[in-house]
Amino acid sequence: MARGSNARGRPVADLDIRFEWHGGDWERLFDAQIELVKSDVARAKAEDRLVVYLSCPISARGGGYSGTNVDVAQAIQRRLLERWGEGVWILNPAQYQMESRAGTGLMNMHARRLGIDIEALVRDHGPPGGGDYMRMWTKVLAENGEQVGRHAVDPRLADTGQYFDAYYFIGPTDVQKMFLGEGETLTAGISEYFARKTAVDPDFCDYYSVSGIAWEPLVPGAVMDVDQARLRNEWQRRRNDFLRFYLFRAGANYSLGCHDEWNIFLGLNARRRAILEKADGRELGGIGEQIAGFFDGRQIDPASTEIGVSGGYAI
Secondary structure, three states: OOOOOEEEEOOOOOOOOOEEEEOHHHHHHHHHHHHHHHHHHHHHHHOOOEEEEEEOOOOOOOOOOHHHHHHHHHHHHHHHHHHHOOOEEEEOHHHOOOOOHHHHHHHHHHHHHHOOOHHHHHHHHOOOOHHHHHHHHHHHHHOOOOEEOOEEOOHHHOOOOOOOOEEEEOOHHHHHHHHHOOOOOHHHHHHHHHHHHHHHOHHHHHHHOOOOOOOOOOOOOOOOOHHHHHHHHHHHHHHHHHHHHHHHHOOHHHOHHHHHHHHHHHHHHHHHHHOOEEEOOEEEOOHHHOOEEEEOOEEOOOOHHHOOOOOOOOO
16 A cells, blocks of 8 residues: 555454545554554453443534543543442543544554654644544454453454443533533533633643734723624634533534444444354354443443444445
8 A cells, every 4th residue: 555545445344334544654553553452452351351442522523622522531431430340441542542642642652663753644644534543443343353351252253342341422411420520510610621721721722712812901982893803702602612512412422433433333233143143052142242332321222222323434
């Protein structure tokens, strides 16, 4: 494949979901990240821990901010582990994507080892997109061989996501719990979080700042300059979008990646159900061997576990 060219197709041959992604050096970097994530999952399985995938919005969209989405994902991960205990390990994708400092650090580590200049790569070919990440997560979520931790896997169950025991799709209640820790109401909590991040996080401050505003107080009776009024309206709009997103929208329903992960979840379970057989007196596949699914703190109802949603980055 030529350096910098694009590729498209199924990341996993037996799973019917397709993406387009950067080839060349970006693909080499993502392949290294895939191997690292898989090694973390394999280590958890080797310790006989149950592995849960946390499906959460990460990219900024609809008024949200990627750094805030990372904060939300980390807060939900902590809360779930407090509930479920030490027998569970959660794969939080926010820790591996470049929207977080941890994810950026890992990609920079791979780049140094592979001799790749990430800044030049972004300049010449653009940053990684949703297709790059969803290729990565599809391979992580689906691929398995004939050994998972201490347990042998029947070869007929290859690439049916045997490393994962459950998916947790975050919902609005999950998100709201974090902000209610900041204030007595959601409006107060989200506003307090926004003010605090603006004061201490330069990237957050830059993202929500509007260049050119003059903050001098108006002389009583004076009429505001039209351009200044427009800039102040834009400043207020960005804050209102942030409030609306985290008050009403934040969660898997409004994430392209989460939509794709839902369809991956359904596809893997459909393959498991289709393989139903008896082997050595034990049931192989079938309903009892489906990956468990949770949304917003509750197990997903039976009908929803077999209904697909619109695609996100899938093509």
